[in-house]
Amino acid sequence: MNTGAPSSPTRAQGSALPGNTIAITGLGMVSAIGSDVASSCAAARAGLTRWRELDIQVTDEDTLEAVPLKGQEVSSLTLGFEGFARWLRLGDAALRDLMEHSGLERPAFAQTGIHLQLPGTWLEEVHIQGSLLDRLPEGERERVRRGVDAERTEKREQLTRRFLPELLALNQLPLAPRTQVYAFGGAATFTQVLARAVEALRSRTLERCIVGGIDSWVDGETLTQAYEMGLLRTPNRPVGRFPGEAAAFVLLERLDSARARGARVEALLGPVASTVEAGHRFSGRSLTGAALFEAITTCFPEGARQAEGAELSIVNLNGDESRSREYGYALVRLQEAGLPTSSRRWYVPEHFGEIGAATGAVAICMGVRGFIRRYARSPSILVSLLDDELHRGAFLLRDIPWRQDEAGVTAPHGRQS
Template sequence: MTHAGGATRIGITALGMVSALGRGAATSCAAARAGLTAASELTVMDFRTQALFGSETLDGPPAVFGHVVKDVAEGFAGPGKALVLGAAALQDLMRRKALSHRELLRTGLVVNLSDAAVQDADARSSRAFGVHEPVPSATWRARTALVAQRLADMTELPIPGELQAVRHAGNAGLSLAIETALAMIREGRADRCLVGGIDSRVEPGFIKAAARLRLLRTNENPVGLIPGEGAAFFLIEPIDPRRVAIDPAGAPLAFLESVASAGDLAGLLSEAAPSGAALARAVAGALSASGAAERSIQAWLMGDLNGTERRAMEWGRALMRLRGETDVGGLPCWFPAESFGDTGAASAAMALCMAVRAFERGYAPAPRCVIWMSSEGGAKGAVVLHGGSG
């Protein structure tokens, strides 16, 4: 667990985002708050001829729906799509807070990507690869190892290579990305960091794997996820209260109070039912590090429920474990997947943007927000935010 502030508080000073609901953080979050959704029938492959997605009924052939970022990433796939989505989110952030060339030379860039755990599990169960063939996640890591550098090049950000990092940890990888960024700042290597997540779950490889593992929502499997895609970035930096007192316009949008990570060796795709223990440890660790672990806390929750049974089971069991120390069961809950679909490695960064915009615009239901995250591969994490005036 990490207390984000230490002697100096860490503020979130800018946001950037692209989603199926908008080309920027402000538009996307406003649309989500209004309850809008943009799910549409996917056309990335022919679902009609594959029994995997259901059988034809009186209503016609089977169809799969998802949340697609239209006119931005259409026509791209794999690492190319990740780059296009990530560049759009970074450009949105830089329009809001431009950094000088000199500032960018002291700025870190940490990117979280998919862990490809769903594709790995599908490959193992279907014996789709030979003994000497690498698992999908290994191939994905190799193809995206230089994503941070290529993003910096595409967006013309002169961020030094030694201040770039890529994490492949899925939904919960944002907690690891934040810890990496905080280490850069504390060690004096960077003055600030751009942190974010990118993912697309509307590509054929993921959709087929999710369908075979009974994770995808179809007409014949109503308990499943609706795939989505998107990217979100935010800027974190130490806040000098003396400067803010002189120039209130320099106040942060929110404060990053704490972050915690944990791991579950079994993961969400194993035969064993999820215990929720690792997720509970992450949430409890973040609350403890933030100083908000009292029995009754003023906060609201944002988390990774996406319609699948195992995630719901994991969160329910985590709540039972947490209630022994902190009463979080009755807190308001927001689930970004309702608005954006399941966006995987981008989900927690998008949730953070939603929380910060709620603070910024004055409709946050509590002074703190606890964002919990759970990766299919076993990584768990939690982040505690506080409103910018706190």
Template structure:
């Protein structure tokens, strides 16, 4: 049986919010659990069907009316503000002390502007817009920007944990925003043959979304007698030498390394129950790598017995937001009682070879799922 005391090196997850193609956190997790998907034709973006020689619409997962008519910075601001509103609604007055923000954005933000602008300048402008629109968020002590795709989001979590543990801030807000369905980004993905099309079935469907996490130290949560909804362990990271553009396919060593390290931090290597959130999106190289990883991991742990979840089936490819969507789904699974065991492992595989394993432990509020459901857990 898992210990009811979170292990050293973890931080507390106080609240979370999201804006996705399936709605906010609670609605999105419930819909994903039910197998709901809102993939639809992207009428402004087409590709050539090599069989019929006709132009056909690409298919993706948009946030619907929330982002309709918005492009570029405006689209990301819409997503980010909606995620922050969702977080604020669930925080129930949990804001306190000094707050630092860690903002995760996609690379190449200025490429779609005319004339092209420096990516960091665009990121700073976006951050200012978010602060202006989300006035309900307390004043920030500091803000850090990350533009390294999935790896940047993991890096942001690492830096947030360091700031909390060094007591440079009392709470840390990690916000990731990304949209792969805007026309300028779709064109590049289509040229690279990343997208799922009639003549290329081993691609992904693009998506968009934003996720906000509010983190604090474990001791602070305990002193204020406000049990966190989950505990996050420090991410385990490694570099895969055979990334997507390499001629040789990845053999799973780096992903198996972070998987084993993440589990060992929580003494969860031999646990027969848990949930595994996989970074699979339809691309062949990811599926091959996971197959190799699983073969290697079976010799050291029991993750092949864990419940496997593939968020991209419900939300499409979310880029920098992908790791945090998995955090939301895992935490909601704890809350509603369908998450197996007391741990969830999130695997992250970036295009640049960055690999990470992020382990969550069920929070004390959700130790007894049946009691939580009877008490009306949201």
């Protein structure tokens, strides 16, 4: 029987990898289909969903009846909470799960940092531009824009002063202020967060780093903006995304640091790449897949031979026609370059809805749990992240080479004992 318990490297097996290899030694998550990482990923594996009716109603053009929009909501945590408080509730649950999962103890806190991604303001900016600024006389437009920008800056400053200190206090994590780093943006921004964390680890600025994301597309203001911009699927719109919410964290540390504290190494992080597209979802420019292709090829510096091990991909296709088309263009470019394109793909929004800034961390949780439970059936996983904004990103997850079954014999990928 496979217990799914992660293992630590033996001396011989661990010494085959450089000490600055980035190890994943902890996971934490909360979603609409699970209160922790194990149940969330197991539910996704089983194809479970938990839809709820949301506050916005639309008229079905066929029946002329009012029909509520549907989404995936962590109602046990977030019902009655909005904005800052909602994110804090989600983040607290996911961070508690990470702490329990990783075995991180107080002596390690002094050398631990946290890099957190929260939603950016792109959706709000595009919505205000189309619903307000474009309708104002040109002379008044700039004055209103300055007022909106000032209000947005003030909110951001207040958020960065309060959010991480309050989140860490809830979990009794006294991390130094200098180690607390924020990022704001959509799904693909997460690769920049990962890259900065890896740099801090390899430069020995930190011994270990908690990296994660929190987002809610079912929160009132965000939900309204997404609906009015035509991004959501409705009875009258057969393509589009279903909103969701989630929080997820992963613990990264150098392999030598993980060995020193006797941590359980659950997977390895491979190359991380971030690129920028020429236009965004509403820029009017054609998205050709070139930026995503560049990010993916950067993850395979040795070319096709190295890419053959990535037999599974995790992608954030979400029902949006433009995003699917862009990913298709990227696949064509990969084929033309002689790089294999995995026929096996997992889609994060299929299970959790659109979760924006939490997407990258959730993808890591899905992939690592797939390694641990042996259903990934691939020695490495390519994670590709598209976005409504300009960023595109990709990174590799690698299974640990010393994963063993209970008999102490290394089991081939895909075998369940």
